[in-house]
Amino acid sequence: MAAGPYNYSYIFKYIIIGDMGVGKSCLLHQFTEKKFMADCPHTIGVEFGTRIIEVSGQKIKLQIWDTAGQERFRAVTRSYYRGAAGALMVYDITRRSTYNHLSSWLTDARNLTNPNTVIFLIGNKSDLDAQRDVTYEEAKAFADENGLTFLECSAKTGENVEDAFLETARKIYQNIQDGSLDLNQADSGVQPKQLPRTTPAGGGDAKQCNC
């Protein structure tokens, strides 16, 4: 029973953001399936993966949301960011333009998530060192300036992929332990398992009409 797949203490919601083609879906696939997905089609709408991990002896279910790099529909974007405990912000080390857009992704992440959301910077495609367009040092400096944790990863070889996802979870768990993340806050992105959240039927958007 202790090892059962549904036995976990918390659910953490993660989102993966970044320009199109940086490898968001491949990172997710590598983390959840431990496989590289060659010929991975571009994401349309929202895709989704889960995996149960362990941090300090506690089982945690990661609920990872992956969306299109070019998301055009605002309603989706808002629900997507809302209540994320962790945000993995990805660029491609072989394409400088994807790095140059990080500040805009970071602005979105800061504006649309709660202040305690852990943002982790990933430089993907580290296996393509010969085509490198952004140095490790430059990205590290950007991460330090903005208070982000940073790793270069490869969704293809799997290098550092586990570390990026697990390190983010450790930081979130630490925030819970030291009380800086308030679990009673609706958009904390963390749900203790036995606490079903209910909202009134009909949702928040329906308004009465004036007739």
Added chain:
Amino acid sequence: MKDCLRAGGPTWQSVENTVTKDVVRTDRKNPFYEGDDNPNMDIMKNILMNYAVMCPAIGYIQGMSDLLAPILCTIQNEADAFWCFAGLMQRTIFVSSPRTTNNMMDKNLEYLRELLKLLLPDFFRHVAKCGSDALQLMFVHRWILLCFKREFPESSALHVWEACWADYRTAYFHLFVCVAIVAIYGQDVVVQQLPHDEILLYFSSLAMHMDADVVLKKARGLLYQFCRLEKIPCTLAGLCQFQTGSEQWDSHIQPMIECSQVHGDNDPCPFAGK
């Protein structure tokens, strides 16, 4: 070419990069597009770039390559496929402005919520209980954007496309297809009281495992059921044309439209008090 693109919008170079990135990951398992240096990928790219030049305000949007691929593969001629694709775009939500509150995606989702409420009330109640994010119905976004192209094997998907394009009684037949999928495959969602994330996971795992014939039959049945209702809520008044004529189902009376008191806009409801 640069003049074609709006100041402040994406540069020509970035449109080309985006198109290039997506073309190489569209339908590569289809023999028509498989293999390195396949010339049909260049044709697909040309068509998408030409479309972006012709309609600079739209440019290229992810998902367009998915819609173009079967057209080009069927027609096998660049010029004809271009015009066919341009025509198809006119009836997709890609051409509507996504940044305004009144975009086509929102409109489709509003209709779909109302349809589910009417035709599958148990399912709707469960989703509503899961919260307002669940009511965004994210599991249907790809269904609607690509008209089910990634949900069925290609020959079945094209069958679904044609059923939608026929515009029989409604320009929103695709929403009846959505309701049909939920009706046929979604009962476990309610029975097992799945939470929001698992609803998403549940429906995405159905991709390529559904029977298009069964789904289409059910969708047609739901449309029939809808058209036979004695009264429908005002929120669905625009969904179907109820004109009488020589159509097959014109023997019944027009449904009464009733104000449901819960629509989003603040204009006075034309159906109030009727």
